[in-house]
Amino acid sequence: MSTILVIAEHRRSELRPVSLELISAAQGLKKNAEDKVVVAIIGSQAESFVPALSVTGVDELILVKASVIDFDPDVFEAAVSALIASRMPTVVLLPHSVDSLGYAATLASNAGYGFATDVFIAEYQADELVATRGGYNQKVNVEVDFPGKTTVLMTIRASVFKVLEGGANPVVTNFDLPPVQSRSQNKDFIELGGGNDIDITTVEFIMSIGRGIGEETNVEQFRELAETAGATLCCSRPIADAGWLPKSRQVGQSGKVVGSCKLYVALGISGSIQHMAGMKHVPTIIAVNTDPGASIFTIAKYGIVADIFDIEEELNSQLAA
Numbered sequence: 122m123s124t125i126l127v128i129a130e131h132r133r134s135e136l137r138p139v140s141l142e143l144i145s146a147a148q149g150l151k152k153n154a155e156d157k158v159v160v161a162i163i164g165s166q167a168e169s170f171v172p173a174l175s176v177t178g179v180d181e182l183i184l185v186k187a188s189v190i191d192f193d194p195d196v197f198e199a200a201v202s203a204l205i206a207s208r209m210p211t212v213v214l215l216p217h218s219v220d221s222l223g224y225a226a227t228l229a230s231n232a233g234y235g236f237a238t239d240v241f242i243a244e245y246q247a248d249e250l251v252a253t254r255g256g257y258n259q260k261v262n263v264e265v266d267f268p269g270k271t272t273v274l275m276t277i278r279a280s281v282f283k284v285l286e287g288g289a290n291p292v293v294t295n296f297d298l299p300p301v302q303s304r305s306q307n308k309d310f311i312e313l314g315g316g317n318d319i320d321i322t323t324v325e326f327i328m329s330i331g332r333g334i335g336e337e338t339n340v341e342q343f344r345e346l347a348e349t350a351g352a353t354l355c356c357s358r359p360i361a362d363a364g365w366l367p368k369s370r371q372v373g374q375s376g377k378v379v380g381s382c383k384l385y386v387a388l389g390i391s392g393s394i395q396h397m398a399g400m401k402h403v404p405t406i407i408a409v410n411t412d413p414g415a416s417i418f419t420i421a422k423y424g425i426v427a428d429i430f431d432i433e434e435e436l437n438s439q440l441a442a
């Protein structure tokens with residue numbers, strides 16, 4: 122029997138959805154029915170996450186009572202290290218996030234564990250654990266194996282593994298963490314622009330603009346189009362980085378995953394892996410791009426090779442009719 126350990130992630134007292142995706146990824150790593158998926162949640166309010174983590178696929182829930190409410194790299198590293206020493210998992214799954222980037226590599230390196238980041242396929246190939254991740258700026262897929270490693274840490278890309286449906290009653294256990302000397306202190310959370318803005322993760326219809334809009338002065342006409350069409354205007358990262366729209370409107374890996382969106386219109390967006398991480402699950406994606414080879418067309422249900430300004434004009438006249 123082997124154990125697959127999932128480290129759940131929370132922020133500001135809310136479970137991050139990727140935690141549930143990790144449970145689904147862990148299921149795919151069970152080699153036989155006796156293998157166990159064990160989920161650990163670390164923090165002073167660990168018990169408050171029991172209902173949210175009592176889901177299909179979880180055999181045991183470990184509450185690691187720590188001195189901190191939110192993420193702290195020293196505390197989390199010590200906690201995961203102690204959990205591994207105690208449970209001896211074959212695989213440890215963590216979200217690929219700013220939190221895990223703060224301690225997972227150090228932990229794996231210090232202990233000599235196998236390690237792969239930003240993994241989007243985790244599987245056994247002929248009894249060999251293999252992680253697939255992007256390489257050369259996501260231009261190729263790289264398969265990584267871990268010869269001779271009895272424990273492997275993987276950070277898993279968000280929005281890849283489909284959450285399993287249904288609740289469960291996992292065994293809940295407590296795990297004592299020895300005191301940890303933390304070197305940092307969480308003073309406050311700062312929303313990067315648009316703190317009071319609409320929550321784009323809850324809206325159903327999004328019109329999203331990318332670098333194809335060219336200049337800041339062109340934002341307004343797309344804002345008006347979105348408003349007329351009843352859509353929420355969002356964007357790719359360059360638009361948010363330039364300050365043309367608030368950061369709260371950025372879709373993607375370092376932006377938001379638009380979990381409730383049903384219709385996504387991508388205007389002048391190339392379809393980088395980081396952008397698609399936030400929207401590729403949307404059932405209906407319509408992409409407009411002048412480049413027929415743009416990656417966004419690989420996930421679009423409807424693709425239009427055209428200039429977004431022509432499409433904008435056409436849509437405006439259709440909506441006005």
Ligand SMILES: Cc1cc2nc3c(=O)[nH]c(=O)nc-3n(C[C@H](O)[C@H](O)[C@H](O)COP(=O)(O)OP(=O)(O)OC[C@H]3O[C@@H](n4cnc5c(N)ncnc54)[C@H](O)[C@@H]3O)c2cc1C
Nearest residue numbers: 331332333357358373374375376389390391395396411429
């Ligand atoms: C760690 C990390 C995290 C990141 N996180 C995110 C993220 O969360 N979200 C995100 O979006 N990006 C993110 N990025 C950036 C990402 O790699 C891309 O650089 C970005 O998504 C590109 O944005 P874009 O598609 O708008 O621009 P481009 O890639 O420049 O594409 C512009 C597209 O517009 C088309 N175009 C130009 N003019 C027209 C026209 N008139 N009509 C129609 N089409 C036109 C072009 O053919 C092109 O395909 C991240 C990068 C890193 C390294």
